[in-house]
Amino acid sequence: PGDSFNMDWFFTIPPEQREQEMICDGELRVIDADSDELLTDLPVQIVNSAAN
Numbered sequence: 001p002g003d004s005f006n007m008d009w010f011f012t013i014p015p016e017q018r019e020q021e022m023i024c025d026g027e028l029r030v031i032d033a034d035s036d037e038l039l040t041d042l043p044v045q046i047v048n049s050a051a052n
Contacts, residue, residue: 011046013046018048019048020048021051022046022048023046023047024045024046026043030042
């Protein structure tokens, strides 16, 4: 508690998905490695702002 960290994400998006309006609609789950307890899950959306 009280600690923070930075995380960089890198994605490879297949060409056939690059034209879609919504590329990904999912979540990031953070799970304690020792207890398997779910610590948090965060909604993740990757959208193509250039899509019509």
